Amino acid sequence: MDTFIKNFASSVGNVVTVRGWLHNKRSSGAIIFLEIRDGSGFVQAIVAKQHVAPLVWEAAEQLTQESSLELTGTVSPHPKHAQLYELQVSSLIPIQIAEEYPIAKKEHGPDFLMDYRHLWLRSKRQWAILRLRDVIETAMHDYMHRELFIRTDSPIFTPNACEGTTTLFPVEYFDEGTAYLAQTGQLYIEAAIASVGRCYDFGPVFRNEKSKTKRHLAEFWMMDAEAAFVEHDENLRLQEGLVKFIVSSCMERCQEEFKLLERNPEPLRAIVEKPFTRLSYDETILRLRELGSDIKDGEDLGNDDEARLTKESDVPIFVEKWPKAIKSFYMKVDGIRPDRVLNADLIATEGAGEIIGGSQREENIDILLERIRHEGLPEKEYAWYLDTRRFGAVPHSGFGIGLERMVRWMAGVEHIRECIPFPRTITRLRP
Numbered sequence: 001m002d003t004f005i006k007n008f009a010s011s012v013g014n015v016v017t018v019r020g021w022l023h024n025k026r027s028s029g030a031i032i033f034l035e036i037r038d039g040s041g042f043v044q045a046i047v048a049k050q051h052v053a054p055l056v057w058e059a060a061e062q063l064t065q066e067s068s069l070e071l072t073g074t075v076s077p078h079p080k081h082a083q084l085y086e087l088q089v090s091s092l093i094p095i096q097i098a099e100e101y102p103i104a105k106k107e108h109g110p111d112f113l114m115d116y117r118h119l120w121l122r123s124k125r126q127w128a129i130l131r132l133r134d135v136i137e138t139a140m141h142d143y144m145h146r147e148l149f150i151r152t153d154s155p156i157f158t159p160n161a162c163e164g165t166t167t168l169f170p171v172e173y174f175d176e177g178t179a180y181l182a183q184t185g186q187l188y189i190e191a192a193i194a195s196v197g198r199c200y201d202f203g204p205v206f207r208n209e210k211s212k213t214k215r216h217l218a219e220f221w222m223m224d225a226e227a228a229f230v231e232h233d234e235n236l237r238l239q240e241g242l243v244k245f246i247v248s249s250c251m252e253r254c255q256e257e258f259k260l261l262e263r264n265p266e267p268l269r270a271i272v273e274k275p276f277t278r279l280s281y282d283e284t285i286l287r288l289r290e291l292g293s294d295i296k297d298g299e300d301l302g303n304d305d306e307a308r309l310t311k312e313s314d315v316p317i318f319v320e321k322w323p324k325a326i327k328s329f330y331m332k333v334d335g336i337r338p339d340r341v342l343n344a345d346l347i348a349t350e351g352a353g354e355i356i357g358g359s360q361r362e363e364n365i366d367i368l369l370e371r372i373r374h375e376g377l378p379e380k381e382y383a384w385y386l387d388t389r390r391f392g393a394v395p396h397s398g399f400g401i402g403l404e405r406m407v408r409w410m411a412g413v414e415h416i417r418e419c420i421p422f423p424r425t426i427t428r429l430r431p
């Protein structure tokens with residue numbers, strides 16, 4: 001019977017066939033131990049010379065690392081580890097004998113590994129990250145639907161920048177002149193809420209930033225969410241609920257991945273169980289100065305500031321109500337302090353930095369128009385967007401969450417380039 005390694009628990013004693021790749025091989029005299037990977041998991045397959053036909057033994061001897069193969073054998077419990085299984089091989093068919101594999105067991109530098117990203121993905125660590133990424137992505141979709149959001153995707157070719165053109169990638173677009181790759185779908189889903197009430201998009205976005213940090217990609221996946229009749233506090237509640245849901249999904253489904261990544265899941269418990277902290281921008285600046293930062297009033301938080309802020313905190317921190325002067329034109333002005341806007345950035349724990357940026361949006365057309373003019377943005381390009389405020393404007397809010405930032409945090413990996421299958425950074429376009 002064909003099966004997957006993941007299902008071995010229910011196949012003990014059965015003769016099964018698996019197809020996959022040789023991850024590793026060692027032998028001790030009359031036994032060859034083959035570590036097999038089939039995508040769903042890893043298993044040790046045992047070829048005992050005295051129990052297999054000579055042809056099977058020869059085939060096992062010839063196998064090189066990463067050769068593809070089909071194996072048939074009996075599933076048995078691992079003699080030492082509960083919940084682990086082995087395959088007692090009876091027959092083996094090589095599909096392709098691999099050439100000498102360039103990624104050896106010795107340590108390689110990150111550039112070498114990135115050049116071989118297409119092969120590096122086969123390592124246990126990368127396998128674990130890919131699976132964690134899938135669990136996070138699935139949790140995002142599940143949570144949004146549970147909160148009655150509808151997926152409503154946005155275009156990638158856009159004629160105008162949401163917040164100016166400095167961080168956009170231009171492309172030639174037929175006879176229409178220059179188009180830009182989207183850096184967010186926010187304006188489009190703001191339009192869609194008048195149709196479906198609550199919606200989100202999910203897809204690649206592009207930032208032409210020269211920043212060479214461990215948390216910036218030039219192409220990353222973002223979920224933008226937008227909801228009608230949701231104001232600032234409710235916006236934060238939705239974000240907190242989403243993050244708690246993602247973290248608990250990872251804890252439930254990724255224990256094996258955490259182990260492979262040597263990621264201690266203990267600190268994640270508090271994130272699910274305790275309420276997140278909320279600090280105003282002003283409180284944040286004061287606290288940062290107490291913690292030794294030289295940040296000035298009105299400045300954005302740097303990487304170090306974000307790490308400092310959450311160092312002693314076991315839950316993420318919302319930094320809310322930022323100065324209007326350094327935030328986007330569409331953010332709604334705080335009714336109590338007109339120099340502040342009703343926004344928040346969510347700063348994750350364990351030094352992971354910002355994972356969400358969100359705000360209540362300005363629904364008043366006159367204020368919005370004034371802010372577009374004040375920022376010198378091309379008013380004509382926003383005519384369609386302003387229509388959303390002309391025909392049934394409602395209070396509404398939204399946020400954007402970066403998938404790879406979330407993966408980086410959950411996996412506990414240092415560099416974001418490992419959190420997407422084929423990263424695009426300022427210095428990397430290949431493979």
Ligand code: ATP
Pocket residue numbers: 207209215216217218220222354355356357358400401402403404405
């Ligand atoms: P940062 O200040 O960290 O550069 P930002 O303020 O530009 O981020 P937003 O425009 O609010 O970020 O984007 C929403 C979310 O998208 C961020 O909270 C983060 O999770 C993610 N994000 C933003 N820029 C990048 C990037 N270059 N690479 C990966 N993820 C990103």
